[in-house]
Amino acid sequence: MGIDKHRKRHRPQHNKPETKSEDPYRRLLIKLYKFLVRRTSSHFNKKVLKKLCYTKVNRQPVSLSKIFFATEHSKDSDIAVVVATVVNDDRLFDFPKRSVCALKFSEAARQRIEKAGGRCLTFDQLAIERPMGSNCLLLSTSRFGTEAYSHFRGIRGKHVVPYATKHAKRRNEERARGRRASRGGQWNH
Numbered sequence: 001m002g003i004d005k006h007r008k009r010h011r012p013q014h015n016k017p018e019t020k021s022e023d024p025y026r027r028l029l030i031k032l033y034k035f036l037v038r039r040t041s042s043h044f045n046k047k048v049l050k051k052l053c054y055t056k057v058n059r060q061p062v063s064l065s066k067i068f069f070a071t072e073h074s075k076d077s078d079i080a081v082v083v084a085t086v087v088n089d090d091r092l093f094d095f096p097k098r099s100v101c102a103l104k105f106s107e108a109a110r111q112r113i114e115k116a117g118g119r120c121l122t123f124d125q126l127a128i129e130r131p132m133g134s135n136c137l138l139l140s141t142s143r144f145g146t147e148a149y150s151h152f153r154g155i156r157g158k159h160v161v162p163y164a165t166k167h168a169k170r171r172n173e174e175r176a177r178g179r180r181a182s183r184g185g186q187w188n189h
Contacts, residue, residue, distance in 0.1 A: 019053045026052060026103070029123050036131060044133025048123070051083035051140070057148070060141045062102075063089040064109055070139050071098055079136045081126065088112060101126045101136075 019030060033049040036042070051059070062082045066089075071080050079099045086100060088108035095112050101121040105113070110120050121129070130136055143149075150161040 020055075032124065032127055036127060040132055042132045044136060044138065045131075047138055048081070048083060048133070051138075052123075054083070057146075058143050059084040059103070060143060060146060061085040061087045062139055062141050063087050063092075064095055064112060065089040065092040066141060067098065067100060067139060068092055068095060071137060074137060075135070077135055079121065079126065079130065081133075081136045081138045082140070083138075084140065086113075 019026060021027070030049065030052050033045055033052060036045040037049055062084055064086065067080050067082070067086070071078060076097065079101055082100065082102040084102065085104040085106065086102045086109045087106045095116050095118075097117040098113065099119045099121060100113055101123060103123070105120050113120050126136070153160050
C-alpha cells in the first residue's frame with residue numbers, strides 16, 4: 001500500500017463548536033445557534049456560535065462605554081450584541097437609548113440601559129427577533145487586555161509580570177514559582 005505524500009503532514013482541525021461548560025443555558029444556546037448556522041447562510045450566527053464556545057478567560061466583559069462609542073453613529077433600531085458580560089462604567093455620564101443583547105448583565109448596567117429606555121435582550125430573544133443577525137453589531141474587547149494575561153509566559157515571553165504578595169516592595173519578596181522551595185523550587189533555564 002502506498003503513502004500519500006501530500007497528506008503526510010495533515011492534522012485534523014479540532015475547532016468543533018463544543019464547550020466544557022456545565023451551564024445548561026449556554027448549552028441550549030449552542031444547540032440553538034448550531035441549528036441557525038445549519039439552516040441559514042448568516043455569518044453572524046457562525047461568529048456567535050464560535051464565541052459561545054469560548055472559555056471564560058476569552059469572554060472578557062464589555063463596559064457600557066465601549067458599547068456607547070461603538071454604537072455612537074448607528075441607528076436606534078440596531079442591537080449591540082455581546083457574547084460576554086456587560087458591566088457598568090461610572091466614567092460615562094449619559095447612556096443613550098440602546099438595545100443590548102448579552103449573556104449576562106451586571107445589575108448597575110441593566111438599570112442604566114433600562115433607565116435610558118433601552119432593552120436588555122437574551123440570545124434566545126435575539127434569535128426570535130433577528131434570526132439572520134440583520135442590523136446587529138457584534139462587539140467584543142481585547143482578549144489579552146486583562147491583568148491575568150500579563151502573568152502568562154506563553155504570550156509575553158520573558159517579559160512576564162511575576163505574581164507577588166500584596167505588600168511586596170522588592171523583587172526578592174516575590175512569591176512566584178521558582179523563588180523558594182515551598183513554591184515549586186528553582187527552575188533550570
